[in-house]
Amino acid sequence: MIASLAFAVAGLAGLALSLHRHARQAALAPRLAAHPALLRGAGALLLLASLLARTHGADWRIGLVEWIGQAGLCAAAVMLLLTYRPHWLAGVALTALVAALVALML
Amino acid sequence: MAWLHSWAGLTLGWLMFAIAATGTASVFKAEIGDWMRPELTARADQVDAVVAATGWLRGAAAGSPTWYLTAPDDRTRATMAGFSAKDAQGKAVYRLVALDPVSGRPDGVRATLGGEFFYRFHFELQLPYPWGRMLASSAAMLLLITLISGVITHRRIFTDLFTLRPGKGKRSWLDAHNALGVLALPFHFMIAFTGILTLISLTLPWGGIAAYGADTARFQAEAAPGHVARDATGRPAPLGDVRAMLVDARARFGGGRIGQVSVDNPGDTAAVLRVTRHDGDQLAYAAASVTYDAVSGRLLSAYREARPAQRSFDVLYGLHMGRFSPAFAHWLYFLCGLALTATIATGMVLWSVSRAGDGFGHGLVGRMTAGITGGLALAMPIFFWANRLLPADMAGRADGEVRSVFIAWGVAILFALLRAPRRGWIEIMALAGAAWLFLPLVSALTTGRALPGSLARGDWLFAGFDLTAIALGAIAIAIAVKTRRHRAPAPRRRQRAAA
Numbered sequence: 001m002i003a004s005l006a007f008a009v010a011g012l013a014g015l016a017l018s019l020h021r022h023a024r025q026a027a028l029a030p031r032l033a034a035h036p037a038l039l040r041g042a043g044a045l046l047l048l049a050s051l052l053a054r055t056h057g058a059d060w061r062i063g064l065v066e067w068i069g070q071a072g073l074c075a076a077a078v079m080l081l082l083t084y085r086p087h088w089l090a091g092v093a094l095t096a097l098v099a100a101l102v103a104l105m106l
Numbered sequence: 107m108a109w110l111h112s113w114a115g116l117t118l119g120w121l122m123f124a125i126a127a128t129g130t131a132s133v134f135k136a137e138i139g140d141w142m143r144p145e146l147t148a149r150a151d152q153v154d155a156v157v158a159a160t161g162w163l164r165g166a167a168a169g170s171p172t173w174y175l176t177a178p179d180d181r182t183r184a185t186m187a188g189f190s191a192k193d194a195q196g197k198a199v200y201r202l203v204a205l206d207p208v209s210g211r212p213d214g215v216r217a218t219l220g221g222e223f224f225y226r227f228h229f230e231l232q233l234p235y236p237w238g239r240m241l242a243s244s245a246a247m248l249l250l251i252t253l254i255s256g257v258i259t260h261r262r263i264f265t266d267l268f269t270l271r272p273g274k275g276k277r278s279w280l281d282a283h284n285a286l287g288v289l290a291l292p293f294h295f296m297i298a299f300t301g302i303l304t305l306i307s308l309t310l311p312w313g314g315i316a317a318y319g320a321d322t323a324r325f326q327a328e329a330a331p332g333h334v335a336r337d338a339t340g341r342p343a344p345l346g347d348v349r350a351m352l353v354d355a356r357a358r359f360g361g362g363r364i365g366q367v368s369v370d371n372p373g374d375t376a377a378v379l380r381v382t383r384h385d386g387d388q389l390a391y392a393a394a395s396v397t398y399d400a401v402s403g404r405l406l407s408a409y410r411e412a413r414p415a416q417r418s419f420d421v422l423y424g425l426h427m428g429r430f431s432p433a434f435a436h437w438l439y440f441l442c443g444l445a446l447t448a449t450i451a452t453g454m455v456l457w458s459v460s461r462a463g464d465g466f467g468h469g470l471v472g473r474m475t476a477g478i479t480g481g482l483a484l485a486m487p488i489f490f491w492a493n494r495l496l497p498a499d500m501a502g503r504a505d506g507e508v509r510s511v512f513i514a515w516g517v518a519i520l521f522a523l524l525r526a527p528r529r530g531w532i533e534i535m536a537l538a539g540a541a542w543l544f545l546p547l548v549s550a551l552t553t554g555r556a557l558p559g560s561l562a563r564g565d566w567l568f569a570g571f572d573l574t575a576i577a578l579g580a581i582a583i584a585i586a587v588k589t590r591r592h593r594a595p596a597p598r599r600r601q602r603a604a605a
Contacts, residue, residue: 001434016268061389062430069438072289072445075267079285083270 004067006100007050008074013093014043016078025086046097047071053104111255115453116471118245120478121231122252123450125245127482128228129297130443133428133436135221136182141571142220142493143204144553146184150207152177152364153352158210159185160348163372167191171338173369178207179384185210186222216498218507223489229305232512236308243309246301249450253294256287263288275592276459283452286445293442294449300426303419329416332409334397336376343375346403355381355396358408362387362394369400377401385429390420451479458527470523473530477522478515480534483582485515487541487575494552528589535586542579546572 016022017032018039032039050071054063081089115122131138140146150158155178163173170189178185184204193199202222203212219226230238257263267288270281287294307314318325326333356364365384371377377400382392394410411417424430428439458472492510496503518537522530549572550556560569 019265019268021265022268062432062435065389065425065430066432066435066438068292069290069435069442072291072293073438073441075289076285079268079270079289082268083272 001054003100003103004050004053005070005074006096006103007046007053008067008071009077010093010097010100011043011046011048011050012071012075012078013081013089013096014039014046016043016082017089017093018043022082022086022089025082026089027087028090046100049100050074053100107255108259111252111259112457114248114252114255115450116457118248119450119454120474121241121245122249123447123454123479124231124482125228125242126443126447126450127486128224129301130440130447131224131486132221132228133440133443135225136179137221137567137571138224139184139186139204139218139220139222140182140567142218142490143184143215144555145215145498146204146206148206148208149183150178152179153349153356155185155205155207155210156352156364156367157349158208159187159205160210160345160369162205162210162212163187163189163369164345168373171371173372175367175369177364177367177384179363179386183207184215216493217504218493219504223508223511224486232508239305239308243302243305246298246305250295250298250302253287253291253298257291260284260288272588273592276456278592279452279456279459283449283456286449286452290442290445290449293439294446296425297443297446300422303422304426330409332395332397332407332411334378334380334406336371336378338371338374339376341375342373343377343401345369345372345377346399346401348379348400351379351398351400351403352381354405355398358396359383359387359394365392372400375401378406385424385427386431389424389430390417391424391427391429393417393420393424451475454479455531462527469527472527473522473525474519476525476527476531476534477519480522480531480538481515481518483538484518484534484541485511487538487545487579488514490545490575491541491548494548532586532590535582535589539579539582539586542575542582545575545579 017026017028018036020033020036023033023036051064051067054067054070057063078089081092156175159175160173163170163175167173167187167189170191172189174188176186185207186202187205188200188202190198191201202219204215204218204220205212206215226232229242231242232238233241260266263284266284270278270285272278272281302309314325326335352364352367356362363384363386364381365386366382368380368382369377370380378397379400380395380397383394385391387393390411392411394408396408397406398404399406411420428435454471454475458468458475461468462472489507489511492507496506500506518534522534524530525533546557549568555565555568557569557572559565560572
């Protein structure tokens with residue numbers, strides 16, 4: 001479950017940072033900000049990973065319902081970060097990605 | 107399309123708000139019921155509890171044509187029993203009683219509707235059948251139209267997905283409205299659509315009428331093939347071995363839990379006992395049921411719904427009920443429900459703020475919005491205050507609790523009508539915040555179970571309730587403070603282009 005949440009945060013942050021308005025807000029490194037398509041693709045992939053982390057298993061039906069709800073929750077977290085602590089977003093996204101990978105291994 | 111969104115939203119916006127708010131509370135109606143019956147601390151196995159309950163019902167509800175029992179589970183300790191009884195005037199009334207799971211008796215447990223009050227209000231609106239349900243259904247249909255038109259109106263929905271600009275008055279209300287609406291959009295669509303579906307047999311009955319005409323008996327039989335309907339014979343016969351039937355039913359569910367048990371014609375030779383599987387075991391609602399002859403214990407039918415159309419309906423119904431097992435799902439429903447409630451409220455506030463000072467009509471709408479939304483935010487904790495403060499042995503106490511809700515709501519509306527909209531909103535929100543924040547204190551003083559103790563003991567029912575009350579109170583106070591702090595910029599006068 002932690003992997004699913006962390007992947008969602010990382011993925012949604014990637015999607016947010018692919019937008020010029022938010023990349024500027026978060027003071028994203030110009031080399032990354034210059035490739036919005038890359039960020040969008042990475043974000044989508046991580047979001048898919050989040051979905052798989054929740055729906056692989058016997059009770060995938062309930063997992064699917066939960067994923068849809070939690071995706072909104074993680075999007076709200078990204079949105080609040082962008083509003084109140086924009087400079088933290090890239091760091092939080094990276095940490096979330098690492099945390100997700102660690103949670104997968106365990 | 108923007109005008110459609112405004113009109114659909116405003117016509118029944120207050121009602122949509124009330125339905126969303128009470129529906130959100132209903133997510134935890136089982137836990138709320140337990141919190142409102144603090145005397146009930148015993149726990150028992152489902153089968154034991156239902157057997158004990160039938161023992162009590164044999165005496166107390168002997169004349170009722172049907173008994174409805176909801177077995178306790180991991181979310182609630184009480185066995186809920188519904189039956190019809192004769193009141194003082196000899197009229198048949200439906201009574202819902204919470205029974206101790208060990209003794210099967212209601213003694214010592216304070217009379218209260220518990221979470222059922224929010225659940226019933228959510229689709230019946232305290233109005234007689236069928237008007238409440240029709241009105242609620244209309245609100246749900248308008249909500250669906252509002253959601254769809256809202257998405258269409260919001261052209262930059264993806265680029266604006268993460269945008270929130272606080273402290274900018276009208277723009278902040280709009281951002282909040284959009285964010286709350288869009289982030290939980292799948293939930294909003296799902297809950298509105300499935301909500302309409304739950305009442306579909308009432309609002310769109312013509313499919314059934316076209317296919318079955320007036321032959322409702324055949325319609326019922328084909329809709330629920332596992333259902334066994336028997337008329338009372340009038341010959342009395344004692345109830346058979348309920349325990350054996352329940353244990354057998356549980357075995358047939360393959361490790362599943364018992365949800366509801368109903369007994370038709372109890373005490374008669376034609377008594378029928380039906381066990382329905384717990385809703386929490388799967389997505390679909392009422393997925394499986396087992397029926398016995400209640401006198402002999404003989405199995406009459408064991409039914410699992412497998413027909414695709416009916417099962418799809420059951421799944422959609424189950425999605426609305428949201429009773430599936432993991433607690434995480436319940437909290438998601440609760441948070442998304444709060445988001446929907448707030449989306450509706452911010453939408454109406456936004457409409458009023460955009461037209462502040464525009465005349466009597468707009469001023470009235472602004473005042474009513476403050477009164478109705480803030481008023482309900484205040485009335486809901488008042489329900490809990492009444493539960494704690496009204497004496498446990500008071501007659502008509504359950505009605506007294508419900509009356510306090512509507513008195514508080516009514517007073518808030520009257521108050522809001524007398525104040526300027528913005529001031530009324532701030533004051534009522536602050537009062538609501540205080541009502542929520544002091545609720546844990548009132549509860550601790552009257553039950554002796556305070557938050558630090560609950561946390562130490564791992565009493566997550568009381569601790570969770572107190573913490574949620576504090577969080578909701580904090581949010582209400584924050585809204586009041588933020589609204590008060592923001593000073594609206596002086597309205598720009600429309601400048602004529604220099605000639």
